[in-house]
Amino acid sequence: MRIDILTLFPEMFTGVLSSSILGKASEKEIVEFHISNFRDFSESKHGTVDDTPYGGGGGMVLKPDPLFRAVESMSTDKKPRVILMCPQGVPYHQKLAEELAQEEHLVFICGHYEGYDERIREHLVTDEISIGDYVLTGGELAAMVVIDSVVRLQPGALGNQISAVEDSFSTGLLEYPHYTRPAEFRGWKVPDILLSGHHANIEKWRLKESLRRTSMRRPDLLEKLELTAEMKKLLAELEEEKKLEDKS
Structure with missing residues (x-):
């Protein structure tokens, strides 16, 4: 599986993607991570990726052109599943994690500011996902949650694949109590x-x-x-x- 992450803060992912299950999955070449700062795809000499909204109002809105160019620059054989992390998306759940785990290529768009130009939603992304009814500073933490839940389902990512099958929500039930030594x-x-x-x-x-x-x-x-x-x-x-x- 290939996972591309488009963010204005690539440094946020460094520790997460190189640690624990995600780091091991990368080392085993089960998953391939690519992190891009979509500011690099701005045509502005200042790397501008946002602008004021038409019609007025507070906050700034992400422009469509840097994100379109970033996704279109990816040379892959198959069209990727492009995921927009936003509070307006469908609530995330285990069945969706299992569905995404079957894909060969996922692209996560992590936004900041007030929101996205609507043309990004209409013509670029394939999925909009929310991890809960609360507000985060940006989409980075939400993307990390989804990525972790998807990668751990890849064959070989976990030492014991039965663990993924029996986890809470995988069966539709919460997991039973666990005990270990001492008795x-x-x-x-x-x-x-x-x-x-x-x-x-x-x-x-x-x-x-x-x-x-x-x-x-x-x-x-x-x-x-x-x-x-x-x-x-x-x-x-x-x-x-x-x-x-x-x-x-």
Whole structure:
């Protein structure tokens, strides 16, 4: 996979892309990062990339020409998926991460200032993505979030690819609780079933705990999920357990 990042602040990405999973994926040549300052594509002698909006109003708006030239300068065989990080975009979620992970070439546009010339949205980008209903100074941090979530899904990026499959949201449920050594810490014990070695019972326990955690913390996820017969049975058990707790 090739990932191009268009930003006015390339230095923000240096540490992030060279560390942890992203850095290892780059070293293994699983992903190839290219960071460009789109100010370099401005025809202005001062490298101007923004201007005041037509019709008046506060703030500055990113001009279309530097960004169009930056994307068009990329020599690739296949047309890239061009992603605009902005609060007006679709809310980001795991299924979209999995979809983007199948692409060969992604381009992220990270803006600053008041906004973008509308012709960038209409004629250059293929996707607009938001990572949440809040305001950031620019699109760089949002792009880092999306890039991290996409690269970790690439085959070989993680030491254990099962981890990516079982992560929260990948299955539609929040992840079950994890424990490691010691078996008892300050009087708090690891659940006996995890020490039993009975893999079928462990898997059932994990599914039940995922359902428990999801129903408590993100019941909206259950509404979107197509429940299996086993899930329905476990949810009924959880409901009975809750009734008993309320009575006690």
